[in-house]
Amino acid sequence: MELVATESVGRIAISVSALPAIFPVNFRLVNGDVVFLTGEGIKSQAAIEGAVVGFEVDQVDAEHRAGWSVMLIGQARMVTDEPKITADLRLSPWAGGARTNVVCIHPEFVSGRRIVASKS
Amino acid sequence: MTTPGAAAPAHLSPLTAEHCERLLRRHHFGRIAVHGRDGLAIFPVNYVYADGRLAIRTEPGAKLAAAVQSEVAFEIDEINETTRAGWSVMVAGTAFEVADTVDDVSVALRDLEVDSWAGERTRWLRIEPRAITGRALSDPGFPAADGG
Numbered sequence: 001m002e003l004v005a006t007e008s009v010g011r012i013a014i015s016v017s018a019l020p021a022i023f024p025v026n027f028r029l030v031n032g033d034v035v036f037l038t039g040e041g042i043k044s045q046a047a048i049e050g051a052v053v054g055f056e057v058d059q060v061d062a063e064h065r066a067g068w069s070v071m072l073i074g075q076a077r078m079v080t081d082e083p084k085i086t087a088d089l090r091l092s093p094w095a096g097g098a099r100t101n102v103v104c105i106h107p108e109f110v111s112g113r114r115i116v117a118s119k120s
Numbered sequence: 121m122t123t124p125g126a127a128a129p130a131h132l133s134p135l136t137a138e139h140c141e142r143l144l145r146r147h148h149f150g151r152i153a154v155h156g157r158d159g160l161a162i163f164p165v166n167y168v169y170a171d172g173r174l175a176i177r178t179e180p181g182a183k184l185a186a187a188v189q190s191e192v193a194f195e196i197d198e199i200n201e202t203t204r205a206g207w208s209v210m211v212a213g214t215a216f217e218v219a220d221t222v223d224d225v226s227v228a229l230r231d232l233e234v235d236s237w238a239g240e241r242t243r244w245l246r247i248e249p250r251a252i253t254g255r256a257l258s259d260p261g262f263p264a265a266d267g268g
Contacts (some may be wrong), residue, residue: 009199013153013160020153020160022195024208028122056151058160075142 003055004070005029012036012105013054014046014076021074027055032073034105035079047078047103055105060115074104074105135254140209143168143196143254150196152176152216152247154187161186167194174211174247175218186246187215194247199257209254211247218244 004010010027013020023043027036030060034055038044046053053076079102135143153162162182167176174194178184192215199206 005200008185008201011151011153011162011195011197013162015155015160019212020155020193021150021212022162022193022210024195024197024199024206026201048224050210052159054153054162056164058151058164060164067164067259069164071162073156073161 001029001032001070001107003059003068003112004034004072005057007057010034010055010057012043013056014042014051015053016042030104032107034074034107036103038099038101038103044078044101045104047076047101050075050077052076052108053105055061055107066114066116067111068114070110071105072105072111073109074107076103078102078104079104125159133256135207135209135256137252140252140254141169141172143207143209144174144211144252146151147196147198150194152184152187152215153193153195154184155190156183156186166247172249176245178243178245178249182246184243188217190215197219207254207256209252211249212251212253213247213249215245216245218246 008026008028009024011022013022015021022043025036025038025043027034029035036043038047052073054071054073056069056071058067059071060069068116148168149164150167151162151164154159155161161183165176165178165184167174169175170224176184181204192213194211194213197206197208198210207257
């Protein structure tokens with residue numbers, strides 16, 4: 001999770017009608033939870049429903065074929081009772097716009113791996 | 121609070137199919153989402169896209185085994201965290217293992233050079249795209265992340 005904290009862009013995987021979908025989001029780590037802002041849509045709907053989602057953060061140097069990837073799985077929820085989080089976050093969604101929903105993912109499973117080039 | 125119906129931010133604009141394909145051809149690193157035992161899992165992968173075909177090379181016995189014969193999502197993006205501009209393309213489709221048997225698709229995919237960033241990987245998956253969607257993000261004047 002220390003690696004996750006170093007990044008600000010991650011990808012969330014959500015099941016939409018049983019079909020997976022991936023979206024990049026601008027996030028912050030707050031007390032070990034992944035928190036991001038979103039508008040009305042697939043991501044906020046997942047949070048309203050308390051859907052289990054995947055979230056991945058990586059840092060890959062394609063040229064040197066090295067890096068790391070951390071994946072977590074957890075339930076998404078809408079943060080409604082903690083208005084202070086929004087102010088503290090100073091987190092702006094990278095797509096801008098009217099995005100006032102705060103979504104929080106509490107990781108249940110966390111796994112990570114370092115990628116080290118095995119050749120070349 | 122957000123007004124219902126006013127959801128789509130003006131900053132998000134869809135990319136044309138041609139644009140999506142051009143981006144897919146130009147890049148070789150993306151992320152794939154598959155339904156795993158514990159839920160949706162995402163893995164970074166190397167890929168190649170050509171002639172409407174998407175091929176991913178991975179190692180034998182990998183977690184991506186769960187992807188075979190199932191619906192997956194594949195995504196590439198490029199985001200400039202300073203200018204907050206970028207784009208994202210998603211391919212939804214079914215993943216298949218590229219068989220050892222000699223068929224046209226297998227041969228075509230093996231001929232395409234996917235240079236895996238994690239070293240020697242011999243297993244191939246192909247994704248038959250069902251839908252390819254993309255969106256551009258431009259955000260001039262939007263305050264920086266630490267500005268409020």
